[in-house]
Amino acid sequence: xxxxxxxKGPYNKGLTTTGGRKTQMSGPGSTGPSGAxxxxxxxxxxxxxKALFDHPLYSTPRPAVPEDDWLLKxxxxxxxxxxxxxxxxxxxxxxxxxIQWNRSSESHPPWLRFHLGITRxxxxxxxDPNMELLxxxxxxxxxxxxG
Numbered sequence: 001x002x003x004x005x006x007x008k009g010p011y012n013k014g015l016t017t018t019g020g021r022k023t024q025m026s027g028p029g030s031t032g033p034s035g036a037x038x039x040x041x042x043x044x045x046x047x048x049x050k051a052l053f054d055h056p057l058y059s060t061p062r063p064a065v066p067e068d069d070w071l072l073k074x075x076x077x078x079x080x081x082x083x084x085x086x087x088x089x090x091x092x093x094x095x096x097x098x099i100q101w102n103r104s105s106e107s108h109p110p111w112l113r114f115h116l117g118i119t120r121x122x123x124x125x126x127x128d129p130n131m132e133l134l135x136x137x138x139x140x141x142x143x144x145x146x147g
Contacts, residue, residue: 058126071118110134
């Protein structure tokens with residue numbers, strides 16, 4: 001291993017490269033090589049990323065996703081035969097909502113819309129309008145452990 005080339009810990013925010021030169025690492029609230037505060041550069045970096053993703057190459061129309069490429073599929077509601085449905089009916093239907101679950105419904109909670117949008121090719125579409133609402137729900141709603 002070359003002793004001139006190693007990364008120092010975050011406590012001194014320095015990076016030693018071959019030749020003994022130091023390159024300053026930056027992060028929120030850190031100072032740049034001139035000693036100036038670099039917290040403003042994060043905003044400029046975000047603006048650059050926004051401009052990058054607004055570029056026409058990132059907004060090209062996508063081909064239709066084949067049915068077999070969706071992670072979850074919503075089955076259309078089909079009336080079962082009376083004999084089989086009597087076996088599974090509860091004593092009362094109180095408290096059950098008769099909801100038609102499909103991918104385009106606005107009545108779904110954001111987490112369900114997110115999961116219904118997962119395909120073999122991407123976790124979620126880049127321009128997915130559900131992501132903002134999902135992040136808002138994750139930030140404001142209580143998360144309960146399932147374990």
